[in-house]
Amino acid sequence: MDQIFDLFGDPVPANWGQRGRPEHIPTQQNRNRVSMLVALGWGNGRIAAAMFVTVPTLRKHYFSELAHRRVARDRLEANIAMKLWDGVMAGNVTAIREFQAFKDRNDRMEIERTMGSAQGGESRSERVGKKQLDARRAADADADLMAELEQEATTQNAVH
Known part of the structure; x- marks a missing residue:
């Protein structure tokens, strides 16, 4: 010693x-x-x-x-869930209520995660670089300009 x-x-x-x-x-x-x-x-x-x-x-x-920063929150939630579950198994009414609220929060979180991953998958495949984005903006600006010019031409022809 x-x-x-x-x-x-x-x-x-x-x-x-x-x-x-x-x-x-x-x-x-x-x-x-x-x-x-x-x-x-x-x-x-x-x-x-x-x-x-x-x-x-x-x-x-x-x-x-x-x-373990990425999984630390999950470990903490798991420990809390186990402590609540021990209280539920012991028949503690407050633990039962808290466990139900905990379960509901977890269900909402899983639904949000599922919905987010479904939307996130679409946006990831649609990602473009700066040059491609600039090219799209330029094409859109040209199309808008051409539409305005055509509209002016049709309104001037209608007046004459």
């Missing part, structure tokens, strides 16, 4: 009490905190400020938590 722990059970850095700032030692509680803040959509700078560390220190010690 060569490591020393403080009164809260956290390990004491080796250079504690010496010159310079003590090295940051990540704890499981801090790892969970970083995972939760990533799931809530916080940026690295904001998380580092909340943890009282610099952004490079955050990246160094919590790399794996930051790497």
